[in-house]
Amino acid sequence: MSPPQFYLRLALYLTPLLPAARGGQARAAPTELECPLPGGARSATPTVCGQFTACVWTDGDGCRLTDRVGYRVQRAVSRRQLLLTKSSDVTLFGEDVQRLMVTVTEHDRQRVRIVFRDADRQRFEVPLRLNLPPPRHRRQRAEYRVHLPSAPAELGPDVSGPPFSLSVQHGRQTALRLLPQLSYSDQFIETTLLLAGEHLYGMGENNHDRFRHDLDAAATWPIFARGRPPGDGHEALYGVHPFLLAIENASGKSLGVLFLNSNAMEYKVFRLNGSAAVTFRTTGGVLDLCLFFGRSPLEVLRQYHLTIGLPELPSYWALGFQLSRFGYRSVDEVRRTVARTRAAGIPLDVQYVDVDYMDGRRDFTVGKDKFGDLSRLVADLRKLDIHASLLYDPSLATDFGRYPPLKRGVARDVFVRWWNDSLIPEDQCAGCRHYVAGYLWTRNKTLLVDFFQEAATHWWTDEMRRFSKSAGGPEGFWIDMNEPTNFGTNLEKPFNWPSSLPAWSLKCPVNRLDDPPYPTAHVRDTSNKSGRLSDRTICMTEQTHQRCIPRASSIASAQTL
Structure with a gap:
């Protein structure tokens, strides 16, 4: 018998004599809870299940958590506080x-x-x-x-x-x-x-x-x-x-x-x-x-x-009948829509206009050719007791040098940035510096507003006030696409990317935040075209102002881990 074979057999003979794992059992038994496999329950096979020491395969029920998963009470710190220790060394994804x-x-x-x-x-x-x-x-x-x-x-x-x-x-x-x-x-x-x-x-x-x-x-x-x-x-x-x-x-x-x-x-x-x-x-x-x-x-x-926290009490008119759509082609089309609705006897309290009113779909601008009469439309709606509401996307076009709202935003450093400079893509747009470049509706790439920082709130408020005066003082403001949304993340290009430009999209680097060991059902869903956590949003290795940490969670408008 060769030495390696001897040592292997000796280990097998001695295994039953070794003490059980601390707080656990020598042989794990299945529970009635399914094992959370990264590929979902449908990926369960004896081989896949065997990759996780916290799981055990049963012929009748498939891959199940073992009874060695959990914690034990170590001591009471106070009447309502307990210190727990891990029951055993079994694990799902390590770093327990x-x-x-x-x-x-x-x-x-x-x-x-x-x-x-x-x-x-x-x-x-x-x-x-x-x-x-x-x-x-x-x-x-x-x-x-x-x-x-x-x-x-x-x-x-x-x-x-x-x-x-x-x-x-x-x-x-x-x-x-x-x-x-x-x-x-x-x-x-x-x-x-x-x-x-x-x-x-x-x-x-x-x-x-x-x-x-x-x-x-x-x-x-x-x-x-x-x-x-x-x-x-x-x-x-x-x-x-x-x-x-x-x-x-x-x-x-x-x-x-x-x-x-x-x-x-x-x-x-x-x-x-x-x-x-x-x-x-x-x-x-x-x-x-x-x-x-x-x-x-x-x-x-x-x-x-x-x-x-209770929501702000809305204006009374905000509880009324409202009309909104994407794709109005001009002020005249909005007027015809309002007239048609009123003629049919349908109440109308709020009339929305989507990003179509903008110049190149850039925030805080008005397209002069089709919506140059926007301020008069707002005033005429007000005479009919109809409240105008305009949409905004907190994702600004990278028209450096000829787009004042962007210039003022960069000066106040209000945009989401990469976690560190090593993550900045090689094809980073000129002038984008350390900011994350994405894409929504404009003719070029965009920068995303970081609402977690107070400076961004002040800058956004200033821009809204400045624009509202030139637009006739609309009563409503709809901030859209603020999950945040990004089109085409990790794909060859967004569905609406300009055909005149080379294919491009925001591509997230492979890392433990964008690709966690258990990616959740969101990644397994058929609507997730990229098969990654960042699908239809931005990367997890992007930094917001809150605690200066990467974005790897999903709360409000600017996310952090």
Whole structure:
């Protein structure tokens, strides 16, 4: 027997004698939760499943998470704070967080927040301040009760306490259970919740045939802001709204769950042992759960909106009948449309004009040939008690030297830039410097406004005021394409790229932010032509002013990780 063969056989003989992994079992058993494979459930084969130590293949159910996934209680830091340690060495995508700090904050009778943070290093958290009161006084009776596992006395580094899970009681009923199979790594977080009742609503923005989730369909839906209108299939659309409403029973008692995270994410709603379940996955940040309890769905929604902030009260006329379209060819066509609508007896409170009114579709300009009479149109509509509203795209054409709004924007440094100079493409447009060049509707490349910085807000406001005076003072302003949207990202060229110019598009460098180990269902969707996270938007290695970090998440108009 050769030495290599001898050592191999000796290792095989000794394996059963070795101690079990810390906090785990010598042989992993499957759970009823599917393993999150990068290619989706349809890619599951024994070979693919075997690439992940946190997964196990079963002939009946396919690729499943093992019972060794999760965390154990190490000690109690305070009455409502636990330190957790990883249960075993199994992993999905590596770089697992070894220690988690779980903090439960009971803000008032109807709102509680549960946050899972890396105990050893700071991670990105959504930079939005929630309107939550200080922790409630213990003598205030709450509608809920959070049940945490019992924390043992402080344990040594090689000894683990009980597996971590939690439940939340609403009245006499368990409204929510967080299962033990919690995964938490640098670029992948997954948790599964069991919920009371079968009436689940919310989460998006995606395409749905009905408001109530179909548990039997067991569908997985992506959430990521990009320029995608509604269509068919499980697609990520314009907005990000990771809020779930669960009606617990016939009385209407309800629970709301806000997954406060802005990275690329997905969720799956399904049945698990007869209960409604939702699995939430995200590519970074922290696991931050805000729970809202009420005697009715309306009461829960009220708590939710008080927390995230109420919208500005709109003008009364903004609630009326409105008419908008893309493709008006002249002021005269808009006038004819208004006259035709009024003649038919259809109420009209707001008339929109899309980017067609611009000179070369450049913000803060007017095309003199077809829309030179725009200010008179605005005034005439006002006489009819119709309010004019104009569209703007926060993506400015790179007409350096002959486009004053761009010149003023560059002077105030208000545009999204590359994370570092090494990422600047070789074909960077002249004058674009370190800014990210994209494309929308203009005759050439564009720069995107970084609304995360105060200077950009001031500059944009100044430009709006200056232009509004020359356009007759329209009452409405519609900022469009602000997900942000970019056409043709990673493709040969955008669909509307000028035929007179050489083919070009914004192409994102291959890196761990643009190509995370688990890319979410957004990348697997058939509408994603490039097969990358940045499809129909900008790259993740682009920098906004907020904390000066790359954009790898999906919140509001300027995104960050």
